[in-house]
Amino acid sequence: MKPFRLLVLPLLLLPLVTWAAPPDAPDASERVEKRSRMMRMLSLAEELELNExxxxxxxxxxxxxxxxxxxxxxxxxxxxxxxxxxxxxxxxAQSQVDQAVQRVFEAKAQLTALERDLYQALAKDLPPQKRAQLAISLARHGGRKEANLMKPDRDGRHSRMRWRQ
Structure with missing residues (x-):
C-alpha cells in the first residue's frame, strides 16, 4: 500500500504547488528556452574560446x-x-492538410534563412578558424534545442557522446 501512497501524494500536492507559484513567474517553455540559449551560448563560448x-x-x-x-x-x-x-x-483537419504542409515548408525555409543570417551576424568579426568552428557548432547544435541534445538514446548514451564516436 505504501507505493500507492507515494504515487497519489504528488498528484494531490500538484495543484497546491502550481497555485503557490508567483503570478509573474515565467512559464516552463520560457525557462526551457532561456536555459537552452544559455547552454548553447556557453558551448559556443567554450568552443570558440571567446572572452566575456x-x-x-x-x-x-x-x-x-x-x-x-x-x-x-x-x-x-x-x-x-x-x-x-x-x-x-x-x-x-483533413480539409486543411495541404495548407498545413505548405505552412511547414514556408516556415522551414524561413528558419533556414534565419540560420544563415545568424551565422553571418555571429561570424562577422571572427577570424577564419573561428568562423569554421562556429559553422561546425551551428550545424551541430543549430536548429535543435540543447535540451534535446542531452536526452539519452536507448543505450543510455547522450547525443554529444555519439558525435564523437
Missing part, C-alpha cells in the same frame, strides 16, 4: 534571432498538430 565581451555580444545577437525564430517554430508546431489530427482521421 564577445560572449555577451554573441548572446545578445542569438537572443534577437531566437525571438525571430520563435513564431516560426510555433507555426511549424501548430501545423504538425493539425497534420497529426488529420492522420488520425479528423475530418475537419
Amino acid at each position: 565581451a564577445q560572449t555577451l555580444k554573441m548572446a545578445d545577437t542569438m537572443r534577437q534571432f531566437d525571438e525571430r525564430r520563435r513564431p516560426l517554430l510555433e507555426q511549424v508546431r501548430a501545423s504538425a498538430q493539425l497534420l497529426r489530427k488529420a492522420a488520425k482521421g479528423d475530418a475537419a
